[in-house]
Every structure is written in C-alpha cells, then in structure tokens.
Amino acid sequence: xxxxxxxxxxxxxxxxxxxxxxxxxxxxxxxxxxxxxxxxxxxxxxxxxxxxxxxxxxxxxxxxxxxxxxxxxxxxxxxxxx
Numbered sequence: 001x002x003x004x005x006x007x008x009x010x011x012x013x014x015x016x017x018x019x020x021x022x023x024x025x026x027x028x029x030x031x032x033x034x035x036x037x038x039x040x041x042x043x044x045x046x047x048x049x050x051x052x053x054x055x056x057x058x059x060x061x062x063x064x065x066x067x068x069x070x071x072x073x074x075x076x077x078x079x080x081x082x
Contacts, residue, residue, distance in 0.1 A: 018054075020045055022071035025060040045071070 007014045029042040034041070043060040056071040 016076050018073050018075045020047075020056045020058075020071050020073055022056075022058040023069060025058060025067070025069070026062055 024041060025043050027039045030038055031039060032038055033068050041060075043058050046057040046059050048055045048057075054073060056073050057068045059066060059068045061067070
C-alpha cells in the first residue's frame, strides 16, 4: 500500500473547498515581554462527514467543561463541481 501524502507534501494537488465560519469562543488576554497586549484563543474545528452533508462545529474548553457551538460552512463556488 502506498504511503498517504498530505497537503504539506503535495500542496498543488489540493484546492480550497470551503470556509468554516463561527462565533469566536472566549479568549484570554495577556501581556508579552515588551508589555504588548495579546489575545489567546484555543479551539478545535470539528467536521462531521455525514452521508449527504458536511457539518461543522467549534469546540473549546471553559472552566473544565467542553463547549461547542455550530459553525457555518461557506462553499467556494469556484471550486465546487456542478
């Protein structure tokens, strides 16, 4: 069996299918070494491949609990076969 190849190995063989859009989960504010303000957001994109559709959610941890919210999938019409 051939070893799988990934996008970082063969980027020319991949095209953009869609964009996942969702509300930003809670973030943490901090200060860098030079005192500059920065924000940190930790989340995961969850893709569900169903029989007839692709759905997406954003997942993060808040106060030790796993939280999720639905996300919108916006297809790139230039790359979707008709």
